[in-house]
Amino acid sequence: MATQTVDKSAPGDSAHTPISRGPREWALALVRSRLFFGGVLLAALVAFFAIKLPGTFLASSNLKSVLEQQMTLVVLALGVTVVLMIGEFDLSFAATMALAGAVAVLMMTDHGWSALTAGALAVVLGLVVGSINGVVVAYGRAPAFIATLAAGSALTGIEQLLTSNKTIAEGIPIGYLDFTLVPHLGLPLSAWTGLLLVVVVAVVLAFTTYGRKVRATGLNATATALAGISVGKVRVSAFAALGALAGLAGVIVTSQAGSYFPGSGAGLLLPPYSAVFLGAAIVGRGRFSPLASVYGLAFIALLERGLTMLDEPAALIQLIEGAVLLSAVLLARREKAAG
């Protein structure tokens, strides 16, 4: 909630803004809009690397590989966005992801399940775990931060029990690996799935009554409940959505690696948050939205790829990413203060 800011053009009690606009006003509004600002910023970043790395940075193979590599984060960030939009927090999704991936791999290697059913099971498992989180938070009234911290710990424990903390690669059907490997119309199925999900989640949240309920719950849960909306169901659904998406991410991770490996979730808890916050700060006027999150991901991914190609040390890349996120958030806060 703290990052949801007021439009800086908000006038005082009695002021009002003219509604009619000519072409000049439209142009001005466009230039002032955050989308424009964000676009210019991203374009500047791309131009910088394109000049520094002529012929390689903008090569379609390079951009495609960025896209494919980011799919896990895209899927996770979409879910994180929904949970942040209802004003909650989830620290367990990375563990859910790792567990779902482990279970999918085990079903294939030890029980001979097909790639499709194992993948579907991973998603359903994620959905169930997310729903439980949601019920605990919405109806058990547990603070989400603590409840999902606990859930994440427990899920990691289960994962380690099931896999004995060992890499599993033998016996995974080739079809499972094809999901993230074999291109159809230029991109593997995993990438198409991720892109389709971006569109679906963005449309649902922007244009449906469900999306309205999600946003209203985050803005003022009491007001939403008094308007006859079951805030509890909305909360459960948001956690469930993140869980299911984490299940899918588990499939993508294990498919890309061609194996289950211990600790796959460890590095994937905070990057989605960074991307979502960065996107909200730069293009979302401090508000979360799926497209702003995707923008944040794209920004970080391109920055990271460019710096890596320039052979900058990983430590410096980390430092720069941290500085970018901090400046973006400060910028958004300043705007709020100015309003």
Added chain:
Amino acid sequence: MDEATTTALVGRGLSKTYGGEQALAAVDLEIEGGRVHGVIGRNGAGKSTLVKLLTGRERPDAGEVIVNGSAMSFRSVRDGADAGIVAVPQELVTPAAMSVREVITLGAEPRAAGFVRRRAERQVVSAVLRELDADYIDIDAEVASLPLSWQRIVLVAQFVHREAQVIFLDEPTAAMNAEDAERVNHLVRRLRERGRAIVYISHRFSEVEQICDVVTVLRDGRKVGTLSAEEINEDTLVGSVMGEDAAEILGRIKVDAEARRAKFGEGDVPPLQIEGVTVGTVRDFDLTVRPGEIVGLAGLPGSGVEDVFRCLSGERRPTVGAARVGKRTITDPASALRAGVAFLPGSRGEATLAEEPVLENLALASLSHCASHGFMSTDRIRSFADPVIARLGLRPVAERRMNELSGGNQQRVLVGSRILSKPQYLVLEDPTVGVDVAARGDLHGLIADLAAEGMGVVVGSSDPQELVDICDSVIVLREGRGHRTLSGATATEFAVVEAMATTRGERPAAGSRN
């Protein structure tokens, strides 16, 4: 003290423009120590802007602020406070989990080498409360556990501890019953005796009449008059602030009551009923509201009146019995709406999406009507909400964000959102709290119209007079029970207040000690 006649604070030619709109135009003001200076005007008349400029929260576009003869240039509230000028906000913002003592000395603790000197602190705090004639407040109590009026006194004590000379009180008695309001007003008189200058902003004109030595009237950002002590009475105040005649609306409500009862009393719609309900502190409570009826609920805080409202809204499930309309039982807010009972809480913030546009707020309680196959669009909301927008005169503000609206308009939007869900019964906990006289009249008119169309209305108010004015009958709660039902000639403000008053004398009256 000869301070009693010194000029403490002067505003000269103060002007402020927001986004092209003049919020304040060349206002002059002289505030003297030892006097209570009232500032009245409709919402949006410029009262809050004036406070912001004089306390340093915002800087004037033109004009100057003069303290003790020298022109000041406040850059922040902090600068204002350093010059002894402070504002107590309408919404209480105290760190609720801290004790009275900690809140009063917050940031100005007696200390030695970085440690708080506990004993000195206790003495200082007790002295301040004694000075304010409020030493009945336990200095170790948690602020959140205190009644609203005590919390406000604690906040004022905080400023007195820091030696504030000019204290702005914005709606200090809003949402308070008579007893609490009197306690706060006693504090104001006490501050005056002690030579402080008080600026008293209020919509409650009876209190302004009682307490203010001089009144400045604002209208549309301009000062339209200064009333001296002899000129201040409720009629001149109302007259100087609003044009519309509230009496006419109230007369209409009374005349209509008979006709409404005859027309809707025996209709098809079952009554909204509470029978033998136990909820919270309330025991064995009955209530029946028929279509077209306006029923008031009155009671002091703690009498259980809040619990009855929470039961009607579905937020609180009774342990015995239930609120119902016919066969439909209210178990949660969603089921209340399904039963045709729409509820507005007394605190507007609880029902508002403050950063969202008016249209979104209007649509919130009836999303499915604003969508086809689950998909919504602004056009669909607009066409669905249009009749209500027109009826409530919201067209000029329909595109604005909720937090840009005056209190009266916000309340109209919220009532509108409830009307849009097409309820049979409307439950309004305190519909006119913090709303100016004119908007208040509008809301009363709207309630009368809705009742005349057959809607049953339950109204609460911290102002007994309001309930007597607009309700067909008033049910008074006392100590968790329905104590008395007043209607017709028996329903007078005096009768309501008398019925509300608790027989147990455990709460000390203001000023009973010292």
